[in-house]
Amino acid sequence: MITLHEHAGLAALNTFGLPGTARWLAEVDGAVDIAQLARDPRFAGLPRIMLGGGSNLVLSGGEVEALVIRLRAGAWHEALRDGNRVRIVADAGLAWHALVTECVAAGLGGIENLALIPGTVGAAPVQNIGAYGVELESVLHAVDTVDLHSGETRTLSRTECRFGYRDSVFKHEASNLAITTVHLDLATDAPLALDYRDLREELAARGNPPATRQLVYDMVCAIRRRKLPDPAQIGNAGSFFKNPLVSAQQFAQLRERFPDVVGYPQAGGDVKVAAGWLIDRAGWKGHRAGAVGVHDSQALVLVNRGGARGEEVLGLAARIVDDVRARYGITLEMEPRVL
Ligand SMILES: Cc1cc2nc3c(=O)[nH]c(=O)nc-3n(C[C@H](O)[C@H](O)[C@H](O)COP(=O)(O)OP(=O)(O)OC[C@H]3O[C@@H](n4cnc5c(N)ncnc54)[C@H](O)[C@@H]3O)c2cc1C
Structure with a gap:
């Protein structure tokens, strides 16, 4: 209807x-x-x-x-089971976190590190959601879509989604497609992803119990509740900027000037610089500008302190981008879509 x-x-x-x-x-x-x-x-x-x-x-x-x-919100079901491998099909309107919670409860692994990410199943492939060392693309099999102008339906394989860091074909040539269902390849024996530092620290703080899928899910939820501002309490869109990629040479030069700069080496040789560090080090954390500001403990999160308008958010973002560029020679890119 x-x-x-x-x-x-x-x-x-x-x-x-x-x-x-x-x-x-x-x-x-x-x-x-x-x-x-x-x-x-x-x-x-x-x-x-x-x-x-x-x-x-x-x-x-x-x-x-x-x-x-x-x-409107939808449902998910198991479509195929082959030994330990289970393909599920989820409606795009379903809340992403509800899907993760129900899959973990059903013993299906592969997305537990993506617990508590706000939003819907259908938006998850658009920016290839990721957290705590896992990105959606690692489990995505295909998406069903419908063209917003012609009404034609089409299924895209994982390769056709052309996933990148917080990126996919849906932000580019395929922005005319509505995602209606998402097919994920999960497994009852999917290995646990515990490499991420926050998770290892949380596990140690809990006395290093044997790791289970439910425990990883619980730890991700606990860390996120502790660290990330809840939009129900203070308006925000999560990380406002992507972590910029720089060449190894550019990163080495940056580290000469700022020995404590945080960066993550990537497979191709580039380094992903922690945008939160750049903004924090530039003194923006806790900044207030009328109704908008930078979160008090998360430099990467811009917040609505009550009654903010979009143009104020975009104005503050532009000032941060200019300042970061002037200090480090790096241009930050926004993560949320502007409407
Ligand atoms: C507190 C907080 C924490 C967050 N943490 C993370 C995180 O850890 N990792 C992460 O990756 N993101 C994170 N995010 C960002 C956000 O949750 C994700 O990008 C999420 O996937 C957006 O889902 P949504 O349904 O709200 O999409 P919307 O904001 O409604 O839309 C986002 C984009 O997707 C498009 N879109 C939405 N639905 C569809 C559809 N069915 N078909 C085609 N296009 C569609 C929209 O047109 C828009 O371009 C966080 C956000 C907040 C507020």
């Missing part, structure tokens, strides 16, 4: 809590409804935008001149 709202308020539909409206907001059940909207002459010429949990968005203010489409 399609439910349509005209000039619909979006403030309650984005975790930053920023004001804004959509020219049209449609709530739908799945691919058939989206295909129907795609062909509806009332929306001819209007851009179409998928909205999930609104946890990776900045509304720049005013009305979004588009048809904004939200999938």
Whole structure:
């Protein structure tokens, strides 16, 4: 069923809590409804935008001149079982964390490190969500999509999704596709990913008990609750900037000037620099500028301290980008999408 709202308020539909409206907001059940909207002459010429949990968005203010489409929550099921390997199929409107919780409870492994990431299943492939040493691409088998303009359906394989660091084809050539279902390859014996420093420290703090999937899930949830601001308490969109990639040579030069700079060497030889360190070291942590600011303990998280507008968030982000560029010669890239 399609439910349509005209000039619909979006403030309650984005975790930053920023004001804004959509020219049209449609709530739908799945691919058939989206295909129907795609062909509806009332929306001819209007851009179409998928909205999930609104946890990776900045509304720049005013009305979004588009048809904004939200999938209602869905379900998941086991589609194939071959020994220990289990393929599941999940509806895009389902909350990502609910899927992780239910898979862990069902003994299915591979996504426990991605617990408590806000948002929906359908948005997870868009930015190849990642946390605590695991990225979605490591378990994604395929996604079913529907074209937001033609209504045609198409299934994309993992290779066709062209995943990168917080990146996929859905941010580029395939931004006209709505993801309607996601197929994941999980396993009852998937190895536990415990390499990430925070997890090792948490395990040690708990007295190094034998690691189980449920324990990894519990530790990820505990660390995230302790470290990350809850959007229900203070509006935010998680990490506001991506960790920039620099060459090994550029990183070596940076380290000469800042011996404590934090970087993670990558397979190709480049180094991923911790954007949070760059911003923190530049003195922005806890910064306040009217209704917006930088979180008091997470330099990578911009926050709405109450009543902020999108343009204030973007203004603060631009000042941080300029300052970081001037200090380190590195240009930060925003992670959330601006509408
Ligand atoms: C407190 C907090 C912590 C976070 N931690 C992490 C983290 O650890 N790791 C991480 O990777 N991210 C993190 N995020 C970012 C965010 O949770 C993820 O990017 C999430 O996948 C966004 O899901 P969403 O449903 O809210 O998407 P939205 O914000 O609604 O949309 C994001 C983008 O996806 C598109 N989109 C949404 N649904 C669909 C669909 N069905 N088909 C096609 N396109 C779609 C939208 O058009 C938009 O471009 C965090 C955010 C917050 C607020």
